Amino acid sequence: MGPLCLISRSSCHDGQVIPTVADLVAIGRAAGLAAVGATEAVPFERTRVELEQRKAKGLSGDMQFTYRNPDRSTDPRRTMSDATCLIVGAYDYQRELPTRPTDQPTGRVATYSSEDHYASLRAALERVAEPLRAAGFAALVLADQNHLVDRAAAHRAGIGWWGKSSNVLVPGIGSLVVLGSVLTNAPLRIERVAEVEDGCKTCTKCLDGCPTKAIISPGVVDANKCLAWLLQASGSFPVEYRELLGDRIYGCDDCQDVCPPNQIRRKKPATQSDEGAWVPILDILELDDQTLMARLGRWYVPDRDPDYLRRNALVVLGNIGRGDDERTGKVLTNMLAHHSPVVVAHAVWAARRLSRDDLLGELAGSNSLDEMVSAELQRPVSAVA
Secondary structure: OOOOOOOOOOOEEOOEEOOOHHHHHHHHHHOOOOEEEEEEOOOOHHHHHHHHHHHHOOOOOOOOHHHOOHHHHOOHHHOOOOOOEEEEEEEEOOEOOOOOOOOOOEEEEOHHHOOOHHHHHHHHHHHHHHHHHHOOOOEEEEEOOOOOOHHHHHHHOOOOEEOOOOOEEEOOOEOOEEEEEEEEOOOOOOOOOOOOOOOOOOOOHHHHHOOOOOEEEOOEEOOOOOHHHHOOOOOOOOHHHHHHHOOEEEOOOHHHHOOHHHHHOOOEOOOHHHHHHEEEHHHHHHOOHHHHHHHHOOOOOHHHOOHHHHHHHHHHHHHHOOOOOHHHHHHHHHHHOOOOHHHHHHHHHHHHHOOOHHHHHHHHOOOOOOHHHHHHHHOOOOOOO
16 A cells, blocks of 8 residues: 555645544544544454454354454455545443342343444444545444454554453553444545553453353453353353353343453443343243334344344343242243244243243143253253252
């Protein structure tokens, strides 16, 4: 790539004033971004090699996302052939956890999904893109998409350092941020920035704090063990991790909750929009498909199939529910009669965990059970104490 030309505020293109990188950084900060940086739109070679190696070792499980096409997700010019640079932003979503409801078993939602923080991120990035488009250049917002490894862009733009949890940590803020970029063909001058100093040093709290030991080495996560990914994967939820799932219904924050940079600073108070941090399990299991997806469809749901939401809810119910609760018994009875083998199998597990084997009589006497359901009936289950 040839040298990028220096653009001053007085420079024009098609009669329009062209913003500088400093201008765009200021616009991003004013729009609510906690950190903004810039980097050239050249391939992230190291990241591509790491994706391919981890995929070859099976560490990505069935995960797609940026693993689907590493050549594309690590080369911005596969998305915009004449791209020159990326303006990268971080949106801080750290909040105090709102009070947990007590009227029924509730599932815990990871902080990044308690509301649509990516919508706030995209809105701020669109503000950054506007003056570039007004000057006649292309400006494409990329956030939480398969097109780009957001963390690699943020790291090279000097926004933060790679943490041992595999998250990017922003100095003074931590890892509780969502990341995105504006990809543009504007000939902006990018000043090379020094790599952010590794703030983790000898700390291993994220490795030690992961409930399934999914962080197998600093910066390397085995998706086959990661609760956040398993909640988004298709098929049966792995038996060996069901009890460890606890009350998590979507995502897992454990590696970030124990991270010192995330604990040092003062959290913002919870807002009404943060009420999505808790999900009422029995309510979810009583909803029809359309209503369920309308309520939780902004989450990543395998194949857009609401039965996977029910699967996860049943595992949570088996961990934190009460077998002597009348409503719980009715919900389990309905789930045991569900048309989906995935739902029925996890209802079996939940019923047995809650010492409600009395609900399984009809299934146990059937000779035409799905293999998944049959396996659940035969598998030993430890009841909740």
